[in-house]
Amino acid sequence: MTLLGLLEREPSHGYDLKRDYDTFFSRGKSLPFGQVYATLGRLVRDGKIVVGEIEPGVGPERKRYVITDRGATEFESWLTEPVQAEPNLQTVLFTKVVLALMLDRPAEEYLDTQRATHLRRMKELTDIKRGGNLVDVMLADHGLFHLEADLHWIDTTAARLDALRTVVKG
Amino acid sequence: MKAIEARDVALSFGETPALRGASISVAPGEIVAIMGPSGSGKSTLLHCLAGILVPDAGEIHFDGHRIDTLSEQQRSILRRDQFGFVFQFGQLVPELTAEENVALPLLLGGVKRAAALNQARPWFERLGLGGLEGRRSGELSGGQAQRVALARGLVARPGALFADEPTGALDSLTGEQVMDLLVASAREQGTTVVLVTHEARVAAYADRQVIVRDGKVNALVHS
Ligand SMILES: Nc1ncnc2c1ncn2[C@@H]1O[C@H](COP(=O)(O)OP(=O)(O)O)[C@@H](O)[C@H]1O
Numbered sequence: 001m002t003l004l005g006l007l008e009r010e011p012s013h014g015y016d017l018k019r020d021y022d023t024f025f026s027r028g029k030s031l032p033f034g035q036v037y038a039t040l041g042r043l044v045r046d047g048k049i050v051v052g053e054i055e056p057g058v059g060p061e062r063k064r065y066v067i068t069d070r071g072a073t074e075f076e077s078w079l080t081e082p083v084q085a086e087p088n089l090q091t092v093l094f095t096k097v098v099l100a101l102m103l104d105r106p107a108e109e110y111l112d113t114q115r116a117t118h119l120r121r122m123k124e125l126t127d128i129k130r131g132g133n134l135v136d137v138m139l140a141d142h143g144l145f146h147l148e149a150d151l152h153w154i155d156t157t158a159a160r161l162d163a164l165r166t167v168v169k170g
Numbered sequence: 171m172k173a174i175e176a177r178d179v180a181l182s183f184g185e186t187p188a189l190r191g192a193s194i195s196v197a198p199g200e201i202v203a204i205m206g207p208s209g210s211g212k213s214t215l216l217h218c219l220a221g222i223l224v225p226d227a228g229e230i231h232f233d234g235h236r237i238d239t240l241s242e243q244q245r246s247i248l249r250r251d252q253f254g255f256v257f258q259f260g261q262l263v264p265e266l267t268a269e270e271n272v273a274l275p276l277l278l279g280g281v282k283r284a285a286a287l288n289q290a291r292p293w294f295e296r297l298g299l300g301g302l303e304g305r306r307s308g309e310l311s312g313g314q315a316q317r318v319a320l321a322r323g324l325v326a327r328p329g330a331l332f333a334d335e336p337t338g339a340l341d342s343l344t345g346e347q348v349m350d351l352l353v354a355s356a357r358e359q360g361t362t363v364v365l366v367t368h369e370a371r372v373a374a375y376a377d378r379q380v381i382v383r384d385g386k387v388n389a390l391v392h393s
């Protein structure tokens with residue numbers, strides 16, 4: 001989905017995609033070229049991207065990949081749908097925020113929607129605790145503390161969006 | 171039907187705008203949490219809703235009546251007769267016993283001492299405070315003091331309870347006990363609750379959460 005998002009920005013070569021992926025999303029371990037092309041191949045097969053003009057020369061570097069309507073639609077729904085409020089979503093949320101900023105989408109709105117989704121889940125867990133046995137309470141607490149950590153991250157990120165936008169847009 | 175409503179409320183402290191067009195409405199018996207970062211205007215909004223502060227612009231309604239246009243004295247009577255309060259630091263009167271602290275709103279409302287203490291007493295069992303009736307606030311733990319403050323806030327069966335960071339000074343388990351009791355007691359009495367908190371786990375006890383940002387209220391958009 002990340003590569004699809006990068007292609008939504010502009011048609012790109014595999015090399016550019018790898019470079020941008022490594023810059024923002026790889027967290028230290030860079031994406032092997034093999035994996036980039038395998039993923040692109042799968043996206044082509046599924047009709048989400050197509051190979052644009054082929055430039056003269058040899059090797060895979062000549063191909064520019066272009067997102068299709070189907071690919072753009074799929075990316076859009078992934079970006080705008082809040083993630084299920086399960087704990088430990090930081091990496092998905094982070095990827096969404098960075099891509100939203102790159103593409104000039106309303107990142108703050110996405111964070112607001114995500115915050116609401118998290119709070120609703122926290123309310124469900126709190127209701128479970130009331131009247132639940134101790135095991136239910138402890139399990140619900142585990143979820144609550146993790147969701148709370150996510151929320152702290154969401155709030156801090158919302159407060160830093162302008163700075164992050166500058167970094168991401170270069 | 172609304173129990174409490176603020177319409178486009180603005181309020182500045184000197185040059186500092188604390189609220190800039192804040193609107194919120196709370197249904198009877200509803201428990202609403204006001205969240206938001208520190209300094210966003212949560213307490214100021216609560217104080218406006220509770221008739222403690224008068225906004226520079228906008229309207230505050232309680233039970234269908236406008237309250238921001240009332241005189242200082244009328245608002246003070248309204249607060250005494252209709253509202254209960256719980257603040258971050260219990261703010262019990264140190265010279266009084268726990269029992270006298272709970273009875274205080276009744277005494278101020280003109281109830282005779284014996285009757286007031288009689289009405290206060292059942293709250294101690296109810297909130298797990300049995301045996302602590304005679305203690306002064308210095309002899310209570312933070313959680314106990316906060317439960318006494320909660321009893322004091324609810325003893326006169328107010329139409330609305332205003333709580334500002336009621337668990338802010340407590341550890342998380344003690345804070346949960348206070349919230350459990352607050353929600354259960356308010357529901358039992360049908361009291362409308364406006365709860366200010368910056369903690370999501372506390373806000374999750376409410377029926378509904380709103381966020382104050384830059385002096386405005388944002389309803390949460392559930393997808
Ligand atoms: N009595 C006061 N005098 C001057 N400024 C105040 C006063 N009370 C609040 N403020 C200011 O108003 C803004 C909102 O404060 P407050 O409502 O206490 O926020 P919150 O409760 O969300 O932390 C802040 O900038 C704060 O510094």
Ligand SMILES: [Mg+2]
Pocket residue numbers: 212213214
């Ligand atoms: Mg405050």
